[in-house]
Amino acid sequence: xxxxxxxxxxxxxxxxxxxxEDALPDDExxxxxxxxxxxxxxxxxxxxxxxxxRLTGMLREEDLAPDAREALLGVYRAWRTS
Amino acid sequence: MLVERxxxxxxxxxxxxxxxxxxxxxVVQEAWVGVLKGLxxxxxxxxxxxxxxxxxxxxxxxxxxxxxxxxxxxSVWSAExxxxxxxxxxxxxxxxxxxxxxxxxxAAWETVPEERLLSRETLAAIGEAIDALPPNQREVIRLRDxxxxxxxxxxxxxxxxxxxxxxxxxxxxxxxxxxxxxxLDPEAAS
Numbered sequence: 001x002x003x004x005x006x007x008x009x010x011x012x013x014x015x016x017x018x019x020x021e022d023a024l025p026d027d028e029x030x031x032x033x034x035x036x037x038x039x040x041x042x043x044x045x046x047x048x049x050x051x052x053x054r055l056t057g058m059l060r061e062e063d064l065a066p067d068a069r070e071a072l073l074g075v076y077r078a079w080r081t082s
Numbered sequence: 083m084l085v086e087r088x089x090x091x092x093x094x095x096x097x098x099x100x101x102x103x104x105x106x107x108x109v110v111q112e113a114w115v116g117v118l119k120g121l122x123x124x125x126x127x128x129x130x131x132x133x134x135x136x137x138x139x140x141x142x143x144x145x146x147x148x149x150x151x152x153x154x155x156x157s158v159w160s161a162e163x164x165x166x167x168x169x170x171x172x173x174x175x176x177x178x179x180x181x182x183x184x185x186x187x188x189a190a191w192e193t194v195p196e197e198r199l200l201s202r203e204t205l206a207a208i209g210e211a212i213d214a215l216p217p218n219q220r221e222v223i224r225l226r227d228x229x230x231x232x233x234x235x236x237x238x239x240x241x242x243x244x245x246x247x248x249x250x251x252x253x254x255x256x257x258x259x260x261x262x263x264x265x266l267d268p269e270a271a272s
Binding site: 040042 | 166167168173182183187188189190191192199200206209212213223224227228244251252255258259262263
């Protein structure tokens with residue numbers, strides 16, 4: 001059971017970006033850090049996210065498809081006809 | 083020099099709001115005129131880059147609204163409706179005492195050799211995952227994590243709120259992490 005004094009792994013995962021962006025309210029940040037201190041699985045998950053950010057930073061702008069933006073046109077057309 | 087440096091990102095931003103590349107090019111032209119007119123009065127309260135991109139965003143939004151003659155294209159920036167960043171099956175379900183905990187812990191990527199992390203294959207997987215994102219998520223992760231902009235710069239340039247920016251970044255990073263997991267640890271990834 002989740003009580004206001006604890007946080008599940010599933011919840012932590014969804015709050016992680018807010019945590020990394022320093023945008024969590026204090027009470028939630030305290031719960032999240034307490035959970036991390038005791039949960040190896042979530043600590044690993046956090047490390048995976050940090051690795052993801054670090055490796056994404058290794059990409060050069062040219063590594064991304066220049067015309068992947070064509071996909072936007074599809075979104076736009078779908079929106080206009082809806 | 084300024085033009086060469088900013089043209090690609092200006093075009094990309096313009097394309098978020100208008101229906102064709104041709105219109106986007108007109109928007110960028112018009113934005114440059116605005117930049118030239120405003121340059122003398124530029125007070126340096128933001129970086130030049132932020133200021134230029136804000137101009138192109140404003141021109142593109144105005145033009146986009148005119149082109150569609152109805153609601154502005156900004157609905158593309160809505161962060162509504164997407165799946166969780168980690169599949170629900172990866173967590174214990176309600177009938178377990180420890181519901182919401184990881185069913186199987188994620189792998190420790192610290193044990194993956196650095197050469198493998200930085201390999202062409204791994205970086206290509208990240209690039210492909212980013213290319214496959216919805217445009218709004220793609221633009222946010224590109225600016226934040228590829229180009230290293232701050233959240234404030236991204237919010238200003240794209241004219242989106244901080245909460246929205248974080249939601250888009252969260253979803254984008256979540257999908258890139260999953261793609262990495264499929265590459266590094268195919269058995270864990272579903």
